[in-house]
Amino acid sequence: MTAVEASVPSVTRLTLLHARYGLIETFRVPIAVIGTLVFPALALLFFVVPQRMVADNPVFATQAVISLSVFAVMSNSLFSFALTISENREKPWDPYLRTLPAPGIARVLAQILSTGVLGLVAIVPVIVVGGLFTAAEAPPLRVLAGIVALAVSATPFMLIGIAIGYAFPFKAAIAIVQIVMFGLAFIGGLFLPPVLFADWLDAISKFTPSRQAREFVIWAVEGGALEWWVWVGIVIWTVVMLALSLVLFRRDEGRRYR
Numbered sequence: 001m002t003a004v005e006a007s008v009p010s011v012t013r014l015t016l017l018h019a020r021y022g023l024i025e026t027f028r029v030p031i032a033v034i035g036t037l038v039f040p041a042l043a044l045l046f047f048v049v050p051q052r053m054v055a056d057n058p059v060f061a062t063q064a065v066i067s068l069s070v071f072a073v074m075s076n077s078l079f080s081f082a083l084t085i086s087e088n089r090e091k092p093w094d095p096y097l098r099t100l101p102a103p104g105i106a107r108v109l110a111q112i113l114s115t116g117v118l119g120l121v122a123i124v125p126v127i128v129v130g131g132l133f134t135a136a137e138a139p140p141l142r143v144l145a146g147i148v149a150l151a152v153s154a155t156p157f158m159l160i161g162i163a164i165g166y167a168f169p170f171k172a173a174i175a176i177v178q179i180v181m182f183g184l185a186f187i188g189g190l191f192l193p194p195v196l197f198a199d200w201l202d203a204i205s206k207f208t209p210s211r212q213a214r215e216f217v218i219w220a221v222e223g224g225a226l227e228w229w230v231w232v233g234i235v236i237w238t239v240v241m242l243a244l245s246l247v248l249f250r251r252d253e254g255r256r257y258r
Contacts, residue, residue, distance in 0.1 A: 011106050018110030022084075023117065036079070036118060040072040041125035043191070048134065055134040062138060063193065063218055065130035066146065070213045071190045072122035073150050077157035078164070078177050080115040085165025086173035089252065112158065119154060120147070142221045149220035153213035153234055159241035160209075166248035184210040209237045 027033055044064065054060045130136040138146070160180065164173050185191055187201070188210025194202055205211045212233040219226045 011109075014106035015109040015113065018107050019113040019117075022110055022114040026080075026114070026118065033118070036072065036076050036122045037125055039075070040068045040122065041129045043071070044068045044126055044129050045133065047191070049129070058135045058137050059222075060193075061130065061134035061136040062221065065126060065134065065136045066217050066221060067190045067193070067214055068126050069123040069146075069150060070153070070188075070210065070217055071185050072126055073119045073154045074157045074184065074190075074210060074213070075181050076119045076122050077115055077154050078161045078181050080118065081111065081158050081161030082164040082173045082177045083170065084111065085162060086168060086170040089166070090170055115158065116151065116154075119150070123147075123150070138221050142223070146217050146221040149217040150213075153209075153216050156209040156213075156234060156237035156241055159238065159245050162245040163241060163248055166245065166252045184208055187211070189214055207233065209233065212237070 048061070048064045048068075049055050054064060161177070164176055164180070168176055187205050188208045189197070189205055190210055194205055194211065197205060206229055212230050215227065215230045216234060219230070
């Protein structure tokens with residue numbers, strides 16, 4: 001057995017271990033979990049369900065459920081990465097972990113895994129409320145395709161969270177994440193459908209990762225043609241934010257370990 005083959009089970013075990021304790025640490029702050037799970041479902045319940053013209057229309061209701069599912073995944077990704085990274089940077093425990101022989105990839109994968117689990121849990125209340133109180137509908141295979149699309153479109157939000165976490169201290173990161181989250185939600189059409197936007201706002205909206213994620217998941221669930229700016233935007237946001245995250249990581253590493 002080669003060293004690489006021997007290391008794969010080890011990395012897998014370490015990844016699962018880090019993910020487990022990351023989830024435990026998150027659940028020790030119940031308000032963070034409650035906000036992630038409850039707010040998108042409450043937004044659907046209070047702002048969509050009472051509007052019977054929307055709730056009783058299968059197309060409008062389905063798109064509303066998708067929009068708030070994107071919001072749930074986006075908020076979870078931003079908060080999880082930004083706050084966890086910025087908080088860890090201020091603790092002596094993080095530099096100590098970097099001195100251990102465990103590969104750093106295990107911690108990165110664990111963060112993605114734990115964030116993904118919370119993201120999937122966060123969309124459950126939205127789907128339940130949408131299924132019970134609106135006319136939203138989609139075949140099971142389309143729902144599965146939508147979940148895959150959500151996972152893909154969550155990548156830019158994770159990278160934005162990483163960039164914020166390495167760029168700002170914890171207290172500043174809290175405020176910045178909230179501004180970024182709600183800004184992207186409103187301009188991306190997650191709270192108000194883009195069909196109601198003015199032409200200039202609709203044009204700007206198409207450049208945001210939240211609007212691109214919304215359209216990508218709608219395409220996965222409802223089918224039809226996928227506009228080129230949707231997938232191109234997701235790719236560009238992913239590449240740009242990955243590059244920025246690496247630069248900020250190197251800067252932080254140089255400041256603390258040189």
